Amino acid sequence: MRQSQLFTKTRKEAPKDEVSKNAQLLIRAGYVYKEMAGVYVYLPLGLRVLNKVIAIIRDEMNGIGGQEIVLSALQQKETWEPTNQWSDKEVDVWFKTELKNGTELGLAVTHEAALTKMMKDFISSYRHLPSYAYQFQTKFRNETRAKSGIMRCREFIMKDLYSFSKDQAEHDMFYEKAKQAYVRIFKRIGLGDQTYVTFASGGMFSKFSHEFQTVTDAGEDVIYVSEKKGIAINKEVLTPELLIELGIDKEDLIEKKAVEVGNIFNLATRFSSALDLTYVNESGEKVPVVMGSYGIGPGRVMGAVVECLSDEKGIVWPESIAPFQVHLISLGKEGSVATKKAEELYKTFTDTGVEVLFDDRDVRPGEKFADSDLIGIPMRLVISDKTCAEGKVEVKYRKTGEVLFIEDSKILSVIKK
């Protein structure tokens, strides 16, 4: 993509009412636009990152047998009444609306009830289980206080997978597989080092759930990390008994602030019982399906990456989710050798499938460099009269600052696809 065609532009200063680092940088660099508190628009650059995060999650969900669907954002009152969750007392983050005829509707806070209800049409025998469905869908939550930029929103995309198993043993096996898939997701996204599988409150159906907590001061949760074990415990469930059970010394725990980027938990038969999702087992008995829920917020993940990996100059994207692989910067004047070469290189990249943002704007070098640092694409290539004279291209890595001069003919070989 040509930067001259990109309708967004960078800013030197962030809006004064954005305090969080993620929102400041994402707005300054032109990734997101704030529509209102807790509601952000994803701009061309931001959508590319979001889609890459989504692609990684999708790949891992498909890898454990997930089947992608899209449920509706508008939900019926009847869907939530069996579990008593239509009540504003039970679920206090509802956005509700109604049809012209007065029928009450809700904007989806989450989807377990809707999917459970739907699955009644498809699950009736043990032969139909286990089954796993997931989606990327917009959730609406009427938070009393949106905060932390794109990390706590009133409208946000969430990946939610729901598992349908014959019994607890089958559920437990999948639960473990899903946990490992989550570990891989955060590793691939570039947050592996600072993200911990965290023991958290399991609600009323199991002792614990597992949260994936990314350590950052921008987070709202307090966790206790055991570096030795590579796991963490949410403050809300930390007890001496648990430490014994996990074989952790209290001295090994370090208190840290963290943001919950994923959560997986056992739903047991809460929804299947309430909504009558049952199947007939081999003995001919009708029994409720055992369910699990597995969530990740791609937008929140994106915010966490910015919080964790940016520096004083701007964002530093991991290669796996950067909006582009390469930031090609031409410093040549119109009609110069450098400009011609940059154009040729741009064509080579686009022809060979290299994702490239081409800064072909007629602005001064300093501005291009500053923008490049702010936008945070992992590899920067500079073409100037100087580099052309040597038959080379300057390569600079955003993360390390390392600079290389590569011969023209070898450029494609240093770019990872």
Add this chain to the structure above:
RNA sequence: CGGGGUAUAGUGUAACGGCUAGCAUUCGUGCUUUGGGAGCAUGCGAUCUGGGUUCGAAUCCCAGUACCCCGACCA
């Protein structure tokens, strides 16, 4: 939902109750310039909304709205 704060061009800011609401940046135009947000000239662009006090309100008071922060909440 409780508490606190803020509201002036696209953005960041200044202005004792009193002069044509100033500065920077952005944006437009022209010239110049081209390896870390250059320079000169010139132009466009603002007091959140509604009441009140006052001879006079960006400034004081009340209400509303929006946003931010702390806490609660996050099924």
